[in-house]
Amino acid sequence: MSNTNNPTWIHVPEDSDFPIQNIPFGIFKTAHLKPRIGTRIGDTVLDLTVLHKNDFFKAWSLDPSVFENSYLNAFISQGKSITNAIRNQIIQLFSEDAVERTLLQNLEGLTYAADEVEMLLPVQIGDYTDFYSSIEHATNVGKMFRDPNNALLPNWRHIPVGYHGRASSIVVSGTAIHRPKGQILPKDAEQPIFSQSRLMDFELEMGYIIGKTTALGSSVSVEKASEYVFGMCIFNDLTARDIQKWEYVPLGPFLGKNFGSVISPWIVTMEALETFKINGPKQEPEVLPYLQFEGAQNFDIQLEVYMQPQGAQPSRICQSNHKYLYWNIPQQLAHHTVNGCNINVGDLYASGTISGPDESSFGSLLELSWSGQKELKLQDGNTRKFIEDYDTVIMKAYAEANGIRIGFGSCNTQILPAL
């Protein structure tokens, strides 16, 4: 049904996340090629260094190192006027009726099958901040970890609560992560023990990548925020619940999170997502003026989580949507910078777990198993409360309307035994 408009001369399978309307950006390499920027149409990865070398981007006089690079940062730093123009140029070049078609079909090294390239971490992440912007998630966690009758803390409806996370341990989809070890306080014990985590969890999140740098002391308003966002990705904020529970008061998450977080390899531009904007939940009480916004600022992006035990088929265990977020991206950015905190190209900001109103939309095992009180049944007969060794967590995200599907591919993480 999808992707029937604006056809391209590159084959796009039905229900592909990557029609010609998407044109995301990522970094890939092969056994013979250094890291470079690519885009993807259908199951075909296009090498942008080849397009650049053959003068298809000559209007912008860019240095070859912008495209032959281990990260997207130099490309993003060119600014939206250039990155959008290049994206539009790619859309035009690969359209069904493009006059350059024969020329491009004969260009050596332009195309690769998606499964013959290795996708790398797309961005050199300067700072990473994780928000906590789903009211359902914050309420669920508050019920379980704190007070069921006062689950939401007093500041939650006033502030897009967030915290700084670890940038060094953010890896790209497909990178396996070892179960972390650390201090946990067993139930009813008075002294902590050293142990591997017994309560390994995922958190279903979306991230966005900063596209424009600010100076220390300046702020980004809600109205201007969209100028500062390059694109989005899926984000798996892996969490060791037992380590987190013992450490997080009073200074927040630390070793329960910083052993590894995972992003999807293709950064989908905000321009590709523009038509999927949708209203978010009503905010009550009214927020302070610097957080007030106009128009639809959430996105109708469908989110799915699959659990795949070793050797088994993946079972879908969660269906959520970006639209459930209480706090939107312009509000998060306006809040983050209202005190003068500077932001840089390549910073990553994540949403926090995106849970929806019903149980099947909860974005973490903590919530899905209600802190381990109930078992999730998988299709293959397995059951899960938390992640077991060799399980792979698969997250998917896509927006779909009017026959066009703009997707993110997937964000896959296998958990290996503790070292």
Added chain:
Amino acid sequence: MSNTNNPTWIHVPEDSDFPIQNIPFGIFKTAHLKPRIGTRIGDTVLDLTVLHKNDFFKAWSLDPSVFENSYLNAFISQGKSITNAIRNQIIQLFSEDAVERTLLQNLEGLTYAADEVEMLLPVQIGDYTDFYSSIEHATNVGKMFRDPNNALLPNWRHIPVGYHGRASSIVVSGTAIHRPKGQILPKDAEQPIFSQSRLMDFELEMGYIIGKTTALGSSVSVEKASEYVFGMCIFNDLTARDIQKWEYVPLGPFLGKNFGSVISPWIVTMEALETFKINGPKQEPEVLPYLQFEGAQNFDIQLEVYMQPQGAQPSRICQSNHKYLYWNIPQQLAHHTVNGCNINVGDLYASGTISGPDESSFGSLLELSWSGQKELKLQDGNTRKFIEDYDTVIMKAYAEANGIRIGFGSCNTQILPAL
């Protein structure tokens, strides 16, 4: 009295922080010179690119870009075997009886007066973590913000508590910072207001810079930790107490801190500080095995804070010492990496506010004014509870024994009015 041993042919004023036994590393520039690595002896800054160009470091075959660089990271990445050898070479070259003396005295562009160069942020900071390792500070804060009878939280004596901070807003001494704005909850109010911070504070801390990178999944043991630490600096963890108080539950400090933090420009090597090691406080109860250590792991580094209102002389308002820290650097690093979190050259880890046992050693205005309940009297007749606009906070740190003083210079920050 100080610095009478191992004289150098460069003039070193009495009580200088920079005798020939120090040889710290920093980045400087002038109106005519690009950023480059320097060291400092007395009030003289030495340009290491000139020493390199003239083959004084030829034993190590380093690329010129290691020294002509905006950051120390490439230099630190060479490893301690090289950076220590270069430091020792500098000590030898500038000794009183060095055979190279005449040659060096005639080298053009080798020396600058310290007050004619501009010191820059010395390190490109990847990740920044702030610990909370002073038991006196944690107890004082707990008494004021939480429960006076249970000031120390249950995990505090088991875990070197820490949190991730913002790297982008760390600036070098001398950079003025504007008073931040944000949400605060006025006393007895039910709704927050938007306001400039009324409770601007400093936190007296020491930072250390990581000298060796690890891979995700690996851990640094207490025994091996010293191999991973390049050197130390003074760190002023500016804090807006009113913003912090309203935002920090449950995910920790965020906008109350990330508007700006300040480090001193000279990174003093761990080798220069080695002889000042001293035992820290006894840890009770006994810590878990991965945190157990041998020998003296604190440092006898004297710390001072001065408050200087505009147009007035600085008044000393705090005298503390690094030795008061309950948790030491090897324990902090072992804890930070025990879950597999990777560390990188250039990461900054700060101690948390270093308060001592008596009131004059408290390392923040929050503690010195006991949350604004008492006024600090300054020498010039001014009084302070928190930082006022145009005040400059000056932090100093030095270790002194046997006639040798190894110092850090100072870390100065003027607070400007909110924008």
